[in-house]
Amino acid sequence: MATSALAVENVALSFGGVKALDQVSFSVAPGTIHALIGPNGAGKSTCFNVISGVYRADSGVVRVNGNDVTGLRPHQLATRGLGRSFQNLALSMHSTVLDNVMLARHSRTRGGFLASGVRWPAMVAEQRKHTARAVEICEFLGIERLLHAPVGGLSYGDAKRVDIARALATEPEVLLLDEPAAGMNAGETAEVAELIKVVREALDISILLVEHDMTLVMGVADRITVLDFGKVVADGTPAEVRNDPEVIRAYLGEQD
Numbered sequence: 001m002a003t004s005a006l007a008v009e010n011v012a013l014s015f016g017g018v019k020a021l022d023q024v025s026f027s028v029a030p031g032t033i034h035a036l037i038g039p040n041g042a043g044k045s046t047c048f049n050v051i052s053g054v055y056r057a058d059s060g061v062v063r064v065n066g067n068d069v070t071g072l073r074p075h076q077l078a079t080r081g082l083g084r085s086f087q088n089l090a091l092s093m094h095s096t097v098l099d100n101v102m103l104a105r106h107s108r109t110r111g112g113f114l115a116s117g118v119r120w121p122a123m124v125a126e127q128r129k130h131t132a133r134a135v136e137i138c139e140f141l142g143i144e145r146l147l148h149a150p151v152g153g154l155s156y157g158d159a160k161r162v163d164i165a166r167a168l169a170t171e172p173e174v175l176l177l178d179e180p181a182a183g184m185n186a187g188e189t190a191e192v193a194e195l196i197k198v199v200r201e202a203l204d205i206s207i208l209l210v211e212h213d214m215t216l217v218m219g220v221a222d223r224i225t226v227l228d229f230g231k232v233v234a235d236g237t238p239a240e241v242r243n244d245p246e247v248i249r250a251y252l253g254e255q256d
């Protein structure tokens with residue numbers, strides 16, 4: 001069996017008496033789009049934060065391409081092939097689109113620049129190469145016309161693209177998307193769905209998305225893991241999950 005792009009193994013995390021994650025295990029197959037869903041308070045954000053190094057799990061292991069990355073900080077994870085977007089756009093609003101993308105790229109390469117002791121011309125050449133790649137990523141995401149625009153003036157949909165461009169700037173093998181359709185209307189959500197599929201196909205990366213919008217999830221995910229009260233209650237294809245009695249119960253319970 002091929003090594004999982006991302007594996008979460010028996011991860012547990014409690015906040016006081018609340019078991020936010022209770023022995024959670026699932027894996028993302030290489031080159032697939034995997035969704036993590038569940039009703040409010042199910043543990044999705046907590047799981048996302050454990051994977052992305054924001055929270056430290058009480059127990060359990062997280063692997064990227066088979067390598068144990070448990071407990072690494074977010075900037076260390078970027079160098080291990082894990083990129084992430086943010087639910088509340090964590091962009092520098094006064095800086096331009098290009099500067100935001102370059103900043104993310106440097107967070108990965110800075111150590112290399114300083115540690116390698118390269119000479120100035122080599123650094124300039126290196127910088128040019130990074131700028132060219134940042135521009136290429138922006139072109140790919142359809143925001144090249146906005147390269148020199150301050151992020152603060154962009155539409156929500158364009159800012160979301162910048163957020164994804166930043167995550168891609170670290171050349172991840174696994175991309176974590178935190179509610180990419182939050183705050184979007186149906187048209188914008190459809191655009192994001194298309195974008196996610198294009199990113200996966202063009203870059204051949206694996207994507208894990210945490211998302212509330214079921215239309216988006218059912219439309220893009222190859223596989224879905226469902227959490228409820230911190231436990232995995234279902235794991236399967238969209239068709240399997242949609243008809244799973246445990247999932248229907250979990251979501252109906254939410255409406256009581």
Ligand SMILES: Nc1ncnc2c1ncn2[C@@H]1O[C@H](COP(=O)(O)OP(=O)(O)OP(=O)(O)O)[C@@H](O)[C@H]1O
Nearest residue numbers: 015018019020038039040041042043044045046047
């Ligand atoms: N920092 C925290 N301190 C205390 N309790 C927390 C913290 N973060 C989450 N929780 C609790 O852990 C449980 C899981 O919350 P989490 O935010 O991960 O769920 P979620 O599925 O992302 O929910 P939502 O869809 O509403 O965002 C909830 O009971 C929540 O109240």
